[in-house]
Amino acid sequence: MAPKWRELADKLAEQIRRGEYEPGQRLPQIRELVEAGEGSKATVHAAYKALEAEGLVTSSRGHGTVVRERVPLKRLGIARYDKAKWRDGDEVAFIADRVASGRAYRRNEQTQTVSLVEAPSAVAAAHGLEAGAPVYARARLVKEGDQPTHSLTSYYRPEHVEGTRLVDPTPGPAGRGGGFRVLYDAGYEIDHMKESLFARTPTAEEVRMLQLPPGEPVVELHRTTYTAAGTVVEFAIGVHAASRFAWEYDFKVPDSAQPQEGQQ
Numbered sequence: 001m002a003p004k005w006r007e008l009a010d011k012l013a014e015q016i017r018r019g020e021y022e023p024g025q026r027l028p029q030i031r032e033l034v035e036a037g038e039g040s041k042a043t044v045h046a047a048y049k050a051l052e053a054e055g056l057v058t059s060s061r062g063h064g065t066v067v068r069e070r071v072p073l074k075r076l077g078i079a080r081y082d083k084a085k086w087r088d089g090d091e092v093a094f095i096a097d098r099v100a101s102g103r104a105y106r107r108n109e110q111t112q113t114v115s116l117v118e119a120p121s122a123v124a125a126a127h128g129l130e131a132g133a134p135v136y137a138r139a140r141l142v143k144e145g146d147q148p149t150h151s152l153t154s155y156y157r158p159e160h161v162e163g164t165r166l167v168d169p170t171p172g173p174a175g176r177g178g179g180f181r182v183l184y185d186a187g188y189e190i191d192h193m194k195e196s197l198f199a200r201t202p203t204a205e206e207v208r209m210l211q212l213p214p215g216e217p218v219v220e221l222h223r224t225t226y227t228a229a230g231t232v233v234e235f236a237i238g239v240h241a242a243s244r245f246a247w248e249y250d251f252k253v254p255d256s257a258q259p260q261e262g263q264q
Helices: 004-017 030-035 041-053 093-101 121-127 178-185 204-210
Strands: 057-060 064-067 073-076 110-118 134-144 147-156 190-200 218-227 232-241 245-248
Touching: 004 041, 030 041, 041 057, 041 064, 073 093, 121 134, 121 147, 121 232, 147 204, 178 190, 178 232, 204 232
Parallel strands: 073 245
Antiparallel strands: 057 064, 110 134, 134 147, 147 232, 190 218, 218 232
């Protein structure tokens, strides 16, 4: 038989899922549930902590226990890198996500630091460098309003970006069209990418930086960006609050059995 706090947590979770408690709505105070016969103060407190660990609510002093917003940003797949967005327009990738989600954005929702660092092993391997070789790290923290959504750090070889806006620490995207437009103007037009995604437990620093509730995982993105000649011009590592994004990919299904032009 489940303990009393677990039964109460399951009951409240079901009420949240049915919409009896809406996103942003505060749950009853602990004493109210105690007076309603739902259990002791310790039982209700344990139930609320379980709901927080499961990502259904957030708790803070002065605000009580509040149902979390559950509408994630739409994280576009390959469409977010459409050249028409950044080469011919002004939609950098994080803005493309906001537009696709019908959400507002402000340029000050992206801040960054730029520094010359020794390449970590994964970065060096992606760029074909020896570990410890100098690379530029452009680290961004992206927010929606006051809430952080993800971090993204792009690593560049100095000879590709020296003297460009990509090494300028001014907050916001790197000018019209962002980093891909800077690379394009420098003669490095991006042609194709490779992305890897995996979920993991956040570090203590990531919990602080992304303001994660207890128990929320992060989704880590590794992105390698190539020119048509196969030159790697960017390797990026992103860390995303898992509940704040819905990943979406739309692509043509390959058919390698089809004969190519000129083949019989």
